[in-house]
Amino acid sequence: MRYFYKTGLAAAAVIAVSSISDAAVAQGVDGLHKLPPVAVMQETLTQKPNDSFILIPCDDQTGIAAFWSGDDFIIVADRIGLSLDGIRKISGPFTDQSIVTLDHATLIRFHLPSHPELSIRRDSRGWQLVAGHASSKSGLMPVVRPGALEFPLAQPGHVVSFPDPATGARLLLMTSKAASGGVTVPFSGPGYRVRASLEGVVVIADADCLIFSLSHAGGVLSSAQSTRLPVGGALVFHANNTAQNQDLIFQGLQNTTPQNLKNRQKEAADKAGQSSGQEKPSLLFNAVRAALAAGDLPAAQELLSQAQKSGAEAVINSPQNLALSGVVALLSGKIKDAEILADTRWIGMPDMTLWRAFYGLQAGKKSWETLPDLADNISKIKQYPDALRDLILSSVAAAIIRYGTNGEVKQLGNLPDTPVYALVRGLILMREKKGDAARVIFDQMASSSSGGVASVGHVMQIRLRQVLGHAYPDEIVQDYISLQKDEDEAGIAPASSRQILYLGLSSALMQLRQYRSAMMMLSFLLPGPEIPQDILEQAYRELIRKMIFEKLDLIKHTTKLTSAQKNQISDTVALSGQNLPFLTDGPEKAEILMGYGQLLMALDNVSRAQHIFSQAMVLFPAPEQRSQAKELMARAALLQGMTDEAGQLLESMPAQFLSPALAARKTYDLALLAKKKGKADQALALLAHDETDEGLDLRGQLYEASYQWPDAVLVIGRLATRKLPQSGALTEAQQSLAARLTADAVSAHDTDTLQRLKNFLSGRTMGHEADLLLERQFKGAMIRPPSH
Helix, strand or coil, X not given: CCCCCCCCCCCCCCCCCCCCCCCCCCCCCCCCCCCCCCCXXXXXXXXXXXXXXXXXXXXXXCXXXXXXXXXXXXXXXXXXXXXXXXXXCCCHHHCXXXXXXXXXXXXXXXXXXXXXXXXXXXXXXXXXXXXXXXXXXXXXXXXXXXXXXXXXXXXXXXXXXEECCCCCCEEEEEXXXXXXXXXXXXXXXXXXXXXXXXXXXEEEEXXXXXXXXXXXXXXXXXXXXXXXXXXXXXXXXXXXXXXXXXXXXXXXXXXXXHHHHHHHHHHHHHHHHHCCCCCHHHHHHHHHHHHHHCCCHHHHHHHHHHHHCXXXXXXXXXXXXXXXXXXXXXXXXXXXXHHHHHCHHHCCCHHHHHHHHHHHHHHCCXXXXXXXXXXXXXXXXXXXXHHHHHHXXXXXXHHHHHHCCHHHHHCCCCCCCCHHHHHHHHHHHHHCCCHHHHHHHHHHXXXXXXXXXXXXXXXXXXXXXXXXXXXXXXXXXXXXXXXXHHHHHHCCCCHHHHHHHHHHHHHHHHHCCCHHHHHHHHHCCCCCXXXXXXXXXXXXXXXXXXXXXXXXXXXXXXXXXXXXXXXXXXHHHHHHHHHHHHCCCCHHHHHHHHXXXXXXXXXXXXXXXXXXXXXXXXXXCCHHHHHHHHHHHHHHHHHCCCHHHHHHHHHCCCHHHCCHHHHHHHHHHHHHHHHHCCXXXXXXXXXXXXXXXXXXXXXXXXXXXXXXXXXXXXXXXXXXXXXXCCCCCCCHHHHHHHHHHHHHHHHCCCHHHHHHHHHHHCCCCCCHHHHHHHHHHHHHHCCCCCCC
């Protein structure tokens, strides 16, 4: 290696930016599908003349949660659209503030280390935050229910989740559209802590299984693992829940022979048909139960229709009959008509745990919300009559095997050896990597005379080879496309198999880097029993991450992007940006946002990048992760000439939470800030030990600007030693670096460096005009005195 500076000092190792650590997943609760944002009434925050009020303008459908987090007072609005430009102009007690707009919420922070008394008011213009006055409202008193806590909000808003700014703990917030006074007295229970708030409900979710739900009475906090970690009061068991499995819905249901069940169905139907008095609605519901027990769904639906048309509201709306109506609709595939099963009234009733979870599975809710309770109720399902059992267990078992934990799979135990469970047996073998045995089962399914069964079998044949890596991605893509074409031509395309097909096809297309096509396949998918909401989100997250970080790796290993490369990055930014709102707010999304923001920086969209970094900063739970985001925010601010904001961001990065690489980047940023403020000596002092490419380049700029040519030659020489190749043509960036070193050496009258550089470039052209220019500089340097 040749050295283009006189001292012969060895080049220091490059300090690389530390990679973002993988934080524990703190899943949100809003899911993939959100309500559209409400139109903004006014685009700024405004303040009253006496400086003790601040108005957050919004319409009457905007809910908020407001609470203290360390020395910051936080207001979370459940819609987007507030302008950061307007809030900057505010003076008085609310001067130190910021706004971060997430995809589905707006976070407003007021730094108030003196912790003044505050209160929240609601009027026709929006929400008012008042300083110097304590709230006069009595606040919310939670109602303890079996298995739940109910917060009586008159107008509950939405659920928002993000890390606590002060501690990084996972927060679940229920916003309120009307003034409620918040929770005045904090309290806690197993797995959760309810924090004091001025508005809305703020819960620190120590357990991952907590769920916040909306109800007609307000917000309900419960657990997805109702028997393992119940929230609120003790669970209530129905009086008829006995060893014979006489539960709330079926009231005396027993597993007996199919013939006995048919006989009971006929007896109940005849009795209801022969009745014409007040007892007829109740008899009809009894007949519905008997038909359902016998597995005769068409008869159950017909009898239920008659019962619901009877007009006997008291009978129709009894808890048992409401639940029964939901179950019939659910097992009949009418998910919309089964929504009653999702009602929070059933929380805390063990008799209904199975049906709430089974509804959630069929509706495509997150697997972690449904599978634990389903696994805990396997023994109960197995006690149902065979026909009813098979309607439930085959779907539950398939979901648990696909997405459940090993413990949940173990809870399945022995399953019936009937054709209904063929897919389940194949999935178990595939999960256990027993490919040959699984292939036999899927081959048998593919040859079935039932079009639906055959379709599932064909899809699983391909899926098996894909999962086990027994075929190349391009072969998998071709197989999926051929199967899709054949089924479309035959008019056989069951929704269940088509969902798995699209998911598998998207994965294979992603491996082939056909990202736009892969994203299109995901757009065809809807959450359901085959692909729960969190699994679909995981597919989006994996695809977006791969797209972004592949291009980020390109940038890190490319000195100067070509037009074609910039176009590719632009396409990636556009495609990923369109789909980022599908991802739940949390640490994993924050990491993706960091990469997305750096792509925007590469495209010189610095303002947008700064906003994206601010989103990531809010969603990261750990101080070092937040500091990484702040450093990039500061860099973006510097590029926009926002020196005061950059300085504040850099000052807010505590040294104890910085890795050596991040600390070095902070030092570089401080030097860049000093340069922009005209403090060259301060900048050079900060960069004294910085041997990174960026550090050497900036030091060179500072020396060149102050005509310290010998020093400029030293640092640019070290940079050239690292960047210029020993042989081969020079890239445009390498040519520019060589020309820069030449100019510095000419100005310094450094003939030794010029001669070494000339010898080094010998035989390699930089273009006719550049070669002539360099030659004149070489010759001129031999006779000119040093420049000043």
